[in-house]
Amino acid sequence: MRSVMKLGAVKRDYQLWLMILPALATIFIFNYIPMYGVQLAFRDYDFSKGLTGGEWKGLFYFQQFIESYLFSDLMRNTFFISLATIIIGFPAPIILALVLNQIRRKSFKNVMQTTVYLPHFISVIVLVGMLNVLLSPETGIVGHLMKAIGLGHINLLASSNTFIPTYVISDIWQHCGWNSIIYLAALSSVDPQLYDSSKIDGASRWQTIRYIDFPALMPTIVILFILSMGGILSTGFEKIFLMQNALNLPVSEVIATYVYKMGIVSNQFSYASAIGLFNTIINFIFLYTMNTISRRVSDTSLF
Amino acid sequence: MEKISPRLGGGEILFRMVLFTICALIFLMVAYPLYFIIIASVSDSTLVSTGKVLLFPKGTSLFGYGEIFKDERIWTGYRNTLFYTSVGTLVNLLFTLPAAYVLSRKEFKARKYIMFAFVFTMFFNGGLIPTYLLMKDLHLTNTPWVFIVPFSVNVFYLIIARTFFESTLPPELYEAAAIDGCSHFVYFVKVALPLSKALISVIGLYYLVGHWNDFFTALIYIRDNELKPLQIILRDILLSNQVFASGAGTGGDSGGYAQKYADQIKYGVIIVSTLPILVLYPFLQKYFEKGVMIGSIKG
């Protein structure tokens, strides 16, 4: 009996290995093989000697970054922008999914869903162009609205106080619907019997959301939250760069835009690698910590 | 869900009113800018940027669309993108879903280590140049395969799929099936996949849109015009509009004429690139309906 079980386990495992093999192979080939390039952050880039042949500089480039004139400003700005994006931006798609899930009339629900997911497809260049037009205090529709409700003449793009809110809210506007799809899918797996019995128990809709829908989303929420904490220093580049102007620069200069402006994207490979690696390590520490906390507290974790 | 109609108590009415108000607000906030893109794509750009175009198009012309479709590369681009997207997504799903299933099995001992190895790659990579050299050595540069084979597993989506399998497939289900002599292959294909239509549509959609919007791969790895996907061509057209900003100086007035319609192109590009994908969503939407999964178990 025992040996039969064991044999079964082996057979079972060989099938599992076979199923994961394609994924393992591509990840190994295309992600792990090029990883020797990481050493560029510790070496001078020397074209004639190849990627791994340059002079060993140790932590020189890391030091250069940490000691650079704007380092503390950059870290602060980068950190605040992504923290704000996580705190406000993360719950938004969850709430949207719960709201959409409550709509009973199918046609209405379909229209809503399709509409909210569309902004995802707008390219950054166009999005920022639209922000410029729509948020203009003189001529934009948001400018008109703000005047109408008595907020007065505020140039949302021109102040260090309003830059982060504008950035975060436009980000939510653009990606909230798209990100809610995953939660909607998770909600579709809720057993309808649960709803039926809750109704018989006389639960209000608010209670069904709280005691049935929300718990069903919990595993997905935890995993996605851990992952988003792993992006604490990745603000993205293009949108911030395009939204920058001299008036919001004190809060909008982030690591990615600074690196771009130094022109090291095209030339100083070693310095760029070092800054990249520095970012990565901090991100990874955040992810690892969150994952550990989550494994202890909720039993849901990445690894 | 529809079977039992809720009692219309006071709470329910209030709930409906709040729900309706929220939805209406969300709808307006999202729909207006989308509508704005449409009217801006046919209006005089000067009027658009000075805020004269708010509710209706003004100075209407189809110049922008004319410019976009004048570019013959658009059609090759459409053809290429369709190919890369469909085959790419198929390969993505074939590689990702089985792996996600495996990683969701608690009895798979190596899962913790493999998972870590996968997540690790979300953060650490060798950089563009070693990757480019690898692609070159594998003879993938400047071929259609570069869109399909490398990075066919997106770790983020893999994690989502794994979480979904973990939380929706009751462990008892496999145990019961195993007793009947059901192998993992059979269980995966016959039970797990049919129960995960919502997941497959979501992951499929994410992958598909990823391929559809991808211009970076082409930017770095493709030199042949015949192989370029739609997005890189649209990006060229779009950036041409931006170039006017620095067009003066050494260049002189490079865009006086095109300037007037430059923004039309900008907004038109969005519509041209999004329409095909727009029609897709409603087809997938039905899989998000409640109860699809459990219903199919019982059926």
Added chain:
Amino acid sequence: MKKQIITMLSVLVVGTTLLTACSGSNEGNASDPNGSSGESGSKVKLTGVVVKHPLTKPLAEMEWLQQIEEAAGVDIQWQEITADWGQKKGTMLASGDVPDLFVGPNVITDADFAQFNGLFQDMSELIEGAPNVQKMFEEKPETKQISTQRDGQIYGLAKYQRFWPDTVNRQYINQTWLDNLGLDMPTTWDELYDVLVAFKEKDANGNGDPNDEIPMDWSGGIGGFFNPAVLLGGMGITLSSDVSGQGYFVEDGKVKNFLTDDRYKELVIFLNKLYKAGLINSEVFTHDYTKLQAVARGEGDTAKVGFTWGWVASDRFGEQLAPQYASMSPLKSSSSYSGPVSWSYDSYTLNYGANNIVMSAKTKNKEAAMRFINELYKPEIGIQVLFGSIGPNIEDKGNGSYAVLPPKDTKMDPGTWKWTSTWADNGAFYISDTIDLTLGKDMQEVLTQSEPLKDALAQVDSQVDIYPGTFVKYTNEDNNAMSLNNTNVMNLANTTFAKWVTKGGIEAEWDAYVKESQKAGLDKNVEIMQKYYDEFVSKL
């Protein structure tokens, strides 16, 4: 079940192979007719990258290019790049996967030559077989200087385009508004202030609404093209766009930076006064280029902007409103100022370019590539590279004189037509001073509107009063240090400039700001640049 999966997989594999095989063969067929397997067996095949303007038509349609490829006996397969060159270049060079020729404005930089040592061909010997390039070097020694690296190699060739004016910036005021209000053309800052106040308070454009005039506008920021930095000329500072974007200029043989100069402080105080009085567009620091241009184009015959800077009136205000605007002379900072009045001097930037064509060291047939370059630098070809082919774009009047033709499509302006027809300014070429060419309307307009600046520019000694940014070849180390420092300096300068103009406070914060700028590396850069300037001047 297993079988099913295997069948599915194999169907997929076969299917995809078929599909790609199909698309593969399609490409073969599609590219074959353009290839030269049949008609030109003896031609040397080369590959090239050209960085062209997005409006530019496909290279295959450029008559002059076909002619010179024919004449040089080469068949070049061009990869035409209109966007993202910086990003593509990085991987292309680092992987060593490069074409034979590169064409574009500074398409490969001096820093690239230093970094990718061995990847590019030193053309100094090959040039002996290229009489047209040699002729350019002889007639315009500056081009040789620009093309030669510190150690004497020639990796990239310069261009010379001769016709461009001495400055990028022209200063415009709405003459119709002045006439409507019975005002004189201002000549000093204070007079400008009074004029702008009148523009604001009265109905200058005469449409019945006294509040829709924007007295003054520019693209925001300090440094770069078309912005108030040129007003510093009213206190004797001569800018040059090579380096003045970051504030650097030369005065009495010394490299200085206006960002920490007291005259800049005065300028900012003046701008703040204008801003407080509501004379500057309130969106000046936030509007994008599209809006900046759109606003200046007004509504029909009604202009909206009173005073601004630009390249040429028809581009800045549109054809319809351009006649309302007059080009102005530089303004004196005050009526009591008696020193020289200057402006920005950019002739080198506009008429010369560095590294416009570069050859790879891996090129198999370097002589053939050089033959092509030689053809390209023929003066009669040069005008075609810049303005378009003889026939559709240029008229050959015989006896060696030529004229640029107006656009075929009458709706199109001549500037745009040039960019659509040919490589234009992005190309590599030499236009000798002797060739007789009548310019198009657009260039004539630029030159006419530069007239009021003539006196200010005439007092500039272009050899010693201008930082020789076009000619200087920095070491890699200095180059990196400077770009790093400049990023920091400009971050500070842009932020404070915008703040001081809109909110004031410069008097209180000035000293701390100057110290901070030095900390950001401004002095170090001035020191580095002084070294190169001295070296340049000593060789004159």
